[in-house]
Amino acid sequence: MGYGKDVYQAVMEKLNLQRVAAEQESRRRRDDFYAACPRAAEIERLLSHTAVQAAKAVLGSGNSGEILAKLKENNLALQEERRQLLASAGLPEDYLQPHYQCPKCEDTGYIDGRMCSCLKELLRKEAYRRLNDSTPLSLCTFDSFSLSYYPDTSDSPDRPSPRAQIGKLLSYCRRYAANFSPDSPSLLMQGGTGLGKTHLSLSIANEAIERGFGVIYGSTQNLASSLEKERFRRDSDDETNQMLLSCDLLILDDLGTEFSTSFIDAAIYNIVNTRLMSKRPTIISTNLSLREMETRYTERFVSRIIGSYIRLFFYGSDVRQQRRSL
DSSP states (O other): OOOOOHHHHHHHHHHHHOOOOOOHHHHHHHHHHHOOOOHHHHHHHHHHHHHHHHHHHHHSSSSSSHHHHHHHHHHHHHHHHHHHHHTOOOOOOOOSSSSOOOOOTTTEEETTTEHHHHHHHHHHHHHHHHTTTSSOOOGSSTTOSSSSSSSSSOSTTTTTOHHHHHHHHHHHHHHHHHHHHHHEEEEEEEEEETSSHHHHHHHHHHHHHHHOOOOEEHHHHHHHHHHHHHTTTOOOOHHHHHHHHSSSSEEEEEEESSHHHHHHHHHHHHHHEEEHHTTTOOOEESSSHHHHHHSSHHHHHHHHHHHHEEEEEEOOOHHHHHHHHO
C-alpha cells in the first residue's frame, strides 16, 4: 500500500533518530570501556591498521595472498583477545556494537534496496495514528465504564433492566477485546444517543491496539470526509480507502450521521461489503433502527449486515445527559 510523503518523512525521521541514538550510545559504551581497559583501545587501533595493510596488499604485487592470510590470522587473534577482555569485565560480545531496534536493516529501513519489514510496520502504524488522531481513544476504557448511570428497573416485563442489559454487553465486549483476532466477528451496536456504544467500541479499540493490531476508529462522517477529499486530490493514491479496507479492525461510529451523497453511500457500502468478503471484522455503531437504515441506505446494505454481524442492543436513558447534570 502507498502512503503520503508526510507519512514516509515522519517514519524515516523516526528511524534516523533511532539509528543515531543507537550509534551514540555505542560510542559512549566504547569510550567508557576503553578508558577502563586501555588494551581494548589499542586492539581497536591495531584492527584498523590491519584493514589498511590488507588494502595495500590487494593493490600491491607479489605474495599478496600470503600477506592477507597472515593479516587474517592476526585479525582473528586480536578479536579473540577483545572478546576475552569483554568477558573478563562481565560484558557481552556485542557490548561495543550499536544495538539497533531492527538488527536486520540497522534502522535504515532498507535491506539491499528493498523495504525492511520494520519500515512497513512503522508506516502502517503512523498512517493509522494519523487517521485516529482526532479520536478520544485514550479517554475510554472498560474500567472507566460505569453501570451506575443505567436504571436497575425495567419498564417492561419482557426485557431486563437497562443496567442488566448493558452489563451483559459490557461483559461481551470485554471478552471480544480479550480474544480479538482478525477472524473475530463483526458487531453492530444499535441504540439511542448516549448509551455507551462509543465508549465500548473505543475500549475494544484500545485493547486491540495494545495487543499490536492495526485499528482504525472514527466517526463515519470524518472517515467519509477523508475519502471525499482524497477523491479530488491530484496526488491521491487511495491511501485512506486502502487502510479502511485492510486494517485488522475498523470501527465506524455513528453510522447514519454522515452527509449523504451518492459517492459516500457507495463508498460506505464498498467498505462494509469488501471487509465482509475478506473476513475482516468491523464494528458499526448507529442510532438507526434496521428500517431507518434501509431508508438511509438500501435493503441490500442492511441485508449484508443482518446476515453477517452480531447485533448488540443498547437501551435506557442518555448517560451523557446524566453526567452533565451532576
